[in-house]
Amino acid sequence: MKRLFTSMAIALFSLSSFANNPSSIREVIVYQRGAKVTREAMLKLQPGNNEIVLTNLTTGIDGNSLQVKVAGSAILLSASARVRTLENTAIPLRTRTLEDSIVYITKRINWLNSEKSVYLGEEKIISTNQKLGTDEEKITVEELIQLSEFYRTRLLDIRERVYKIDEEINDLNRKKNKFNNQLNELRYSEKKTVGELVVNISSEITQAQKVVFSYLTYQAGWTPIYDVRAEGADEPLQLIYKANVYQTTGYNWEDISLTVSTANPTANNDRPILYPWYIDFSHSWDVNNQMQIQKKAVMSENLYQRSMSPEIIADDEMDLEFKVPYTVEETTNRMSAEYKIEVAQDIPSDGKNHIVAMQRYDLNSSFTYHAVPKLDKGAYLLAKIADYGQFNLLPGPSNLFYEGMYIGQSFLNPVTTVDSMLLSLGQDDKISIKRTRLKDFTAKQIMGGNVKESRGFEISVRNNNNFEIEIEVMDQIPISKQKEIEVKAEDTDGAKYDLSYGSLLWKLKLRPGETKVLKFSYSVKYPKDKVISGL
Structure with missing residues (x-):
């Protein structure tokens, strides 16, 4: 049996016997956790069985995912991955x-x-x-x-x-x-640990053939990040879908064909099976044992998961050009989406996030302002995005731009059951809101065995923009947890009152320079020998 050593790259610590027939990365499909790396090499085969070692691979190869294909008349007999430590024989x-x-x-x-x-x-x-x-x-x-x-x-x-x-x-x-x-x-x-692929190939003649092999490694991944750009209420909302790609395989990905996938290669694809559910009398040792099992399960899950902190690019690193600088081919199915980047990419093995723009979408959206003056005096511009499910978006941070200016950061969460997705575009300083307590509506009376307390508030909203706006103003009335405590909405000033939530909602239209004043009041009656908390 002849033993041939094929080198993946000429590096400082490579042995001379591994310097033949170098191979290279042909394609990488990066998942949110993991990546599929495809490599190829030309092999010189001799008649008979050839044991070939392809070295200088990442040490994080998932052996179960290994796939090898040999071209021509050669026959692949076996393939396996291993890890080996190389030592430099020359003393530096x-x-x-x-x-x-x-x-x-x-x-x-x-x-x-x-x-x-x-x-x-x-x-x-x-x-x-x-x-x-x-x-x-x-x-x-x-x-x-x-x-x-x-x-x-x-x-x-x-x-x-x-x-x-x-x-x-x-x-x-x-x-x-x-x-x-x-x-x-x-x-x-000076000692370098490398991954290796050992293949046994049978050949009837002396020939040179290409071998293509792929494997999964969990030393790579990506997280979503977005640029949201709004040029005005009459313009469609633009969404730039980007990926923060990282890898620590030990080898730089240089000039590679890159595909970003939303699939999960580690997911359990077996259908769930419902087994009978038995109940019995509880014993103390059963409870303690179950707690220990749950504790171990949680610890195992925490150890398994990778903590991800999506990177937000700094203000001085913002690229105000919103066009995707290259063509991206998007392929979708029922389970996932893939974005094939048409321009070759370089992803160094440094563990840092490297931004790759994937798609730009014009979103069908409507705009409105939203204010909760009890909590915040600001008015926030909201974009209501319809039909967002067609874009295969994932939860992630977003950089917000309004009329060409960077205004801050938000979080885009498409995982919701409602028809429209809300996206906050930040606060508009040209809308003034003031909330004050009305002294004339604040009183405390003793009525027999009960005490009645009244509260009243006034909300002033002014539009200082040079265009008309629509704004939702929310406030609330307390909700009683006891039958002895009676809460009554005395005046809601035309607001939509949700009894179960206690919320008041006004939908207003304000012309440029217009001010509207809202008033509401409520009363709370309770036994005079009791003390109310939370009022």
Whole structure:
């Protein structure tokens, strides 16, 4: 059996035996979680069985998704994915320099320790020979002074030399530890873990044939992001559908054919089956056991999910050109949609979001203003989008533009059961709203065994725009949770009153410069020996 090694790319850490027949990425289909990568290579086959190793692949290959196709008369016998660690056989200059430095420092430390040992030995000899004179021969004062000066001078000199040696040894040890850490990091980086595909192919003749293989990797994905552009109430709403594509496969995707898909390759496609539902008397150990099972299930789910924080592009990075700069082919079915980008893309393996524009839609929408002055004095422009289901949109953040100006951010949520999707386009500062409590309608009366409290409010709405607007104004009346508490709407000023929700809704049309005043009041009656909360 002949063993051929086919390299996917010529890299710093590649072995020379893997430098033959390079292969390249032909196409990538990126899903919200995961990507299908298709590669191709030309193989030189010999008569008989050929075991071929295609290396420098990502380590995150899902082996169950592996598909291999060999062209021509060659027969594919088997294919499997594996992970292997490559080591660089050539010693880099930086590694050799660090190793030489560590050897030099070690020798220097050894010499300094020897020098220190000599000085300490000399100090010991001086310290153990301090007997002055004998019984027969007395030492003179001058000799005593000379001897004392010798001890003092020499011992101080020895101590100073030993101190300097210790300082140098400590400094060298710090450098040695630093170099050792750098060397360990460098040696670790010299080892490269790569994915490999091992295929066995049978050939009757010597031939060169193309092999195409694909696999799923979960080291990539995309999240939706939108640009919403409104040029005015009479113009259709424009929606730019974009994808934040990221990948950490370890290899840059350069000049690739990219398709963005809304499908989920990890979804369980088995239909749900309803089994009998049994009930029984509860036992404490059953409850605790069930709680433990649920706790483990939640922990497993949290570990499985990838935390995604969709990236909003900064103001200074906004591209005010709203056209999709290339052709995108959209393919839809009942389950998902695919957007084939006609221009080749580059997606580096850096884990960062890289924006890819997919489609531009002109949405059938109507505009109205919405205000809740009890909570916010601002009036917000809302776009009501009809027939949005045909666009296969996903929930995601949106950058808002009105009349060519960036006005902020919102969140587009197409996952709703209503016919129209609401999208907030931000606050209009040219609409003034004021809400005040009316003192004339604020009172507290004791009526027999009950207390009756009254409240009244006034809402003033002014249109400072140079065009007519439609605006919805909402407020509320409290809802009683007890039969003993009676709530009555005294005056709603023509508002639509929803008893179950307690909401008041006014729909107004305001001409340029026009002001309208709304008033409403209500009363609450309750036993005088009770205290009301929330009023």
